[in-house]
Amino acid sequence: MTNNSEIMKRIMPLMYPLIILFGIYLLMNGHMTPGGGFQGGAVLTSYFIIQYLIQPDKEMYLSRIIILEKVLFLLIILLPCVYLFYGLVNNYDILKVYYMILMNGLIGIKVFCGMTIIFFRFVLFESR
Amino acid sequence: MTFFLLLLMVFAVLSLLTDKLITAFVYLSVFSLLCSICYLLYQAPDVAIAEAVIGSTIATVLYLVALKKYKIFRVYYTSKVKYIKKFSWMADERSRLEAALQKFAKEKELEVDMIFTTDTLEQIQLHYSYDLIIESEDETIRINGEKSNYHYDEIIEYLNKNFKTIKSVRYACLTSSEGDGT
Structure with a gap:
């Protein structure tokens, strides 16, 4: 996809702040309204896909994203452990909401990283 | 509700019946969108968002x-004459045609795989997977391709513009039962 179209170039920069805002909205309100970590993360994935469609030859730091994903995975395991075993579940009711938002956010970013890796792995490396 | 379910069926069938892969993808995308509307109407907005996005x-x-990555373009060149003499007009024509194809391929980022055989058209059609079969006989060059091949229209347009010979060039459209789609 080296010859990208003029339409994409002009429309997509206008669209993608809106798409990212929508993704963040899904992440932040996942505990009350439809949405949540996975959906928000999947919406956020379109950030890099759009970037690829507009500028295919822009340099990507895929290895950093892979490291980020691993770190997030650790965090996702550690945070509930801390939350459970330090007895924060029963003592502080106010923490519950923040905990939900934090977890949704972490899962969202992890899904975002994972999908981006899948997409770029496929686009850049796989070929016959 | 019923309307959307019926539309779902229509698009599923349409995506199966199209010749070109690229239109099938578009139909599948519309299918997914309709699917997500159905989920929404069944009161599952969470699933609807995931379906719409993914x-x-x-x-x-x-x-x-993936379609862009499908790059190899296989051309079979058949002629009844077994050995083509060097510097004869036939060899000349052949190399010019090959050059034209290579140039086309470079524009479209394909890789041409030229195969020279003495098999007949039917044999090739039956036994090999091909994109284009060029038959060269005494007076004519026949370029055979499938309509469902999604480079076919482009290549004919290109050759019409850029490849002129003394011999007459005819284009024939094959319809094969192999639903390879490529």
Whole structure:
């Protein structure tokens, strides 16, 4: 996809702040309204896909994203452990909401990283 | 509700019946979108968002990229004459045609795989997977391709513009039962 179209170039920069805002909205309100970590993360994935469609030859730091994903995975395991075993579940009711938002956010970013890796792995490396 | 379910069926069938892969992808994307509307109407907005994002956007983009990656363009060149003499007009024509194809391929980022055989058209059609079969007889060059091949129209347009010979060039459209789609 080296010859990208003029339409994409002009429309997509206008669209993608809106798409990212929508993704963040899904992440932040996942505990009350439809949405949540996975959906928000999947919406956020379109950030890099759009970037690829507009500028295919822009340099990507895929290895950093892979490291980020691993770190997030650790965090996702550690945070509930801390939350459970330090007895924060029963003592502080106010923490519950923040905990939900934090977890949704972490899962969202992890899904975002994972999908981006899948997409770029496929686009850049796989070929016959 | 019923309307959307019926439309779902229509698009599923349409995506199966199209010749070109690229239109099938577009139909599948519409199918996914309708699917997500159905989920919404069944009061499952969570699933609807996931389906809309993954099914109709990311999967479609991945399919299109995969189609772009399908790069090898296989051309069979058959002639009854077994050995073509060097510097004869036939060899000349052949090399010019090959050059034209290579140039076309370079524009479209394909890789041409030229194969010279003495098999007949039917044999090639039956036994090999091909994109284009060029038959060269005494007076004519026949370029055979499938309509469902999605480079076919482009290549004929290109050759019409850029490849002129003394011999007459005829284009024939094959319809084969192999639903390879490529």
